[in-house]
Amino acid sequence: MFFILLIVFVLAPIAEIYVLLAAGSAFGVLPVVGACLATALIGGWIIRVQGMAALENARRDLNAGKPPVAAALDGALLVVAAPFLMTPGFLTDAVGFALLLPPVRRLIARLALREIKRRIDRGDATITIHRP
Template sequence: MRFLFLLFIVVPALEIGLFILAGKTVGGFATIALIIITGILGAYLAKRQGMEVIRKMQEQVRSGYPPGEALLEGVCVLVGGLLLVTPGFITDITGLFLVLPPTRKLLQPALLKLFKSWISRKQIYIYR
């Protein structure tokens, strides 16, 4: 419940505050242009990295290995791409961390630990 509060109330409020601050600092037109540019760049990066992850998954399956790590990368790229397309500076920075390979590699162990804890607490069910 706290996560949803953060996601739907706190983050948009912070984004609005940053929009106002950016508008006062660099001007309204530059702020809007920056939002549009990051959205376009985010869509491009997400598509490029997503295709790379799909190729990696296919390669792992062809080699006879389960694509576990590639699936986690795919989730990171998908969520990062959605965050990059969403207008806002906080979401853009978070999305960039999830889309770029070096930072994605740093975040993956923590995400894997989070998913394992969700599974152990039966917050996520795996159907076979």
Template sequence: MAGRLLLLFIIIPIIELFLLIKIGGLIGLFPTIALVILTAIIGSQLVRRQGIEVMSRIRAAQARGEAPALAMIDGAALLLAGFFLLTPGFLSDALGFVLLVPKLRQRVARALISRVVVMAPNMGPAGFSTRGGFADNDDTIEGEYQRKPENARRDADRITRDDR
């Protein structure tokens, strides 16, 4: 895995430089720089707008009492898109703009969610304990309580102070 990442960190910048040099040779230095800056500006505005929409979907899901997993992954993809769009280069810009397509982003998010199994400590999937049966928290204290009026609390405090 580390070897693949190292290779990725070496190959991607070389491809970016190659594309910048080739496109710069075709359209010139200043138009190339202007194009890189323009894609960063347009991309950041698109990420901002879509990010606001994703945040409203997250809030709406939380208000309904649902887990906003799909919207959270959507937001993470937007964060990655923003990173790619602010990184100078045409390959990273293309990846960033691809991540700005909502239907594609949601398809990737659904695929990721379908592969994830949420597990808590000492828990297996779907709330079953790894020790067998349903999970039982050993720290649970059972009891009953009743709410008393404020003056009853003061009387109880006074009685316990007098007993000492």
């Protein structure tokens, strides 16, 4: 876990700064700043559109009497994508835009569900259902 935190909070920002400086020296400061702003705006708009679609899918599942697990995971991954897109930098934008691709979200959701099931089967996690 320490190494994951080290990568997230130390190495990723260093790599992001390096890429921004390299892009700035290759293309100039204004185009790089403009690209960062444009990706944040475009990403925010796409998240809004796909977020509404995820809510509609959840509503459709609930109306059909099915638990909206897939729609909930889809929406959660969109929530994760938002900060990546709003953070200035090209590496974080790449992660954020990857999370906007439905096949990538389906893959991550499938892996997450498999891990949750594994932990439940091992007894490391429990599910409690609260009824009103």
